[in-house]
Amino acid sequence: MAQMPDGELAPRSGLLPASAADGLSQRTLHAYLHIPFCRVRCGYCDYNTYTSTELRGVTQNSFLDNLLTEISFSKNVLQQLSPQNREFSTVFFGGGTPTQLAAEQLALVLETLRNEFGIEENAEITTEANPDTVDERYLTTLAEAGFTRVSIGMQSSVASVLKTLDRTHNPENVAKAVSAAKAAGLQVSVDLIYGTPGESLDDWRESLATAIDLEPNHISAYSLIVEPGTKLARQVRSGQLSAPSDDDHADKYEIAEQMISAAGFDWYEVCNWSKDESTMSQHNLAYWRSNDWWGYGPGAHSHIGGTRWWNVKHPSAYAERLVAGESPALARENLDESEKATERVLLELRLREGMSIELLKSINPLVAKPISQFIADGMVNAADAIRGQLTLTLKGRLLADALVRDLLG
Ligand SMILES: C[S@@+](CC[C@H](N)C(=O)[O-])C[C@H]1O[C@@H](n2cnc3c(N)ncnc32)[C@H](O)[C@@H]1O
Ligand code: SF4
Structure with a gap:
């Protein structure tokens, strides 16, 4: 997450080595867009995201311009690598909180990807969403623009657990967001976290039961990682909170498997369950099967044919590069x-x-x-x-x- 691998400095031209084109026709191409804004930072999270006081003058509007510039830039780089036109097979907006942007802004980014590259028919197009940031109008605008799926950060339904996680959303808004997404015709995934300090086995059962009652198409359940440098890590170090044990994680994983599969979902990756094959996350499967993806936005990681690179982290450094007509890539590595x-x-x-x-x-x-x-x-x-x-x-x-x-x- 926050740690960037070392790698070698990436060229400012952004051009890829010829080896990245080897076997290109056997791999699909995917787009990830990193939207680095959050209203507040959750105590456990070390993702590359910024609250309004940390943005050094970057605004959501200026960021949007930079993102569109990186899309044009990527078109040029990929065309130089191979004249073969490749459409995107999936698109995923993650963060941060993509839904901090207006629905029309997300729609504009999608439209730009479609115009520049093309997007396959029936492609899976997802955005992550915080429950407080979306309503039916917002989600209908996304669906009309071509979005097919929303992944809602529920985490837990238990007030004391949400408080320890520093989540600010009202748990009732999760059900509202799920109904609004269904009304808009979107597939729904909910994200859960288990192993929060103080979470009992019954708390976890309650969160799972609440998530299952929402009847989503897909559930992700991740064990809480105490990331170095976070508020949560400081609370654990000072003894204010105690880190969950491996046994607690294992018990909770087994409970998750038992309850989620009893509700008619099948696991397809260790942390992911779907109702059927058509609702597995095609975007994440593409990562796990080592396909090609371009990660747009500050700190985003990309992978094309064994070359991996990652962008500069701060949105202001990202803006500086793109305004100067340069690649925002900080460093890269070529896998043998x-x-x-x-x-x-x-x-x-x-x-x-x-x-x-x-x-x-x-x-x-x-x-x-x-x-x-x-x-x-x-x-x-x-x-x-x-x-x-x-x-x-x-x-x-x-x-x-x-x-x-x-x-x-
Ligand atoms: C980075 S968030 C982005 C989407 C949105 N802002 C949200 O919070 O749902 C994506 C997922 O990563 C999870 N996540 C972040 N930090 C984590 C940690 N330390 N351990 C486990 N999951 C974490 C979040 O809870 C969320 O479900
Ligand atoms: S809302 Fe999501 S991305 Fe933002 S700080 Fe919380 S977990 Fe991290």
């Missing part, structure tokens, strides 16, 4: 074949479809031993392993990160 394969293990093992054991063997020839152990320990499905695919059981999902470490040797 072995780094690409390692990345695939990290991402694909978390998917329900799992990953090919052949691919694992090409990275670590000694992988048979840990796999046999995982089967013996009930972490991976034996039948799938026999047909050459490594897929996680519920027990394996609880320890996915540790399994990846063992597989990479």
Whole structure:
């Protein structure tokens, strides 16, 4: 999140190495737009986002101009890489709080992407939304502009948990936002967080039950990470709050799986459940399957054909670059074949479809031993392993990160 990898300095021209075009026709192209505004900062969050006093003169209007400039800039860079025109397969507005912008502003950005690149028919087009920032008029404007999906930051339905998280939204507004999104014809995902200090197992059950009663198409549930440098980290360090234990996280994950699947959802990635295949997040699947995406906005990360880069973080530094006609990229790295394969293990093992054991063997020839152990320990499905695919059981999902470490040797 807040930490940027090191990498090498990115060229101000933004031009990509020729290797980024290798195998281009086998990959889809996706757009992520980072909107770096929040009314207040939640105590646990270290995303690249700014409240009004931290913006050093950047306004929402000037930011919008910069974002549109980066879209034109990206068109030029991608055309120089390959003359082949590629439409976007999905578009995702994240933040920060994208819905701090007017609906008409988000619609304008989408229209610009459509005009510059084209967007595939029936593409998934999502915005994240804070419950207090949207109503039916707002969401209908988005739907009319082509948005198909909204991901609502619910986090919890329990007042004391929301207070510890510093969330300012009124929990009743979540139900209102979900109804408004459905009335506008949008698919709905809700985001939950578990493991907040002081959250009991019953609190978590109550949040899950409330989320399920809203009848969304999709639910994400993330364990709370105590990010260094946040207010939450200071509260934990001073002893004011106690960090949740691994056992608490594991118990809550099992409760989530049990309640969400009983309500008719299936997991398709460790932290994500959907009603059916058509409501899985196609945008996130594209990341996990190592496709190409351009991340627009301050601090946004991009990936095209094994070249990864990330933009300067502050919206004022981002503005300076674009106004000067330069790339906003700060640094970049080119992944070699072995780094690409390692990345695939990290991402694909978390998917329900799992990953090919052949691919694992090409990275670590000694992988048979840990796999046999995982089967013996009930972490991976034996039948799938026999047909050459490594897929996680519920027990394996609880320890996915540790399994990846063992597989990479
Ligand atoms: C960065 S927010 C952006 C969308 C919107 N502002 C919101 O809060 O819902 C996206 C998701 O990341 C989650 N998130 C942020 N910091 C986190 C942390 N330290 N641990 C777990 N989830 C976190 C948020 O709760 C939210 O569901
Ligand atoms: S509203 Fe979302 S992005 Fe903004 S500070 Fe809170 S969690 Fe972070």
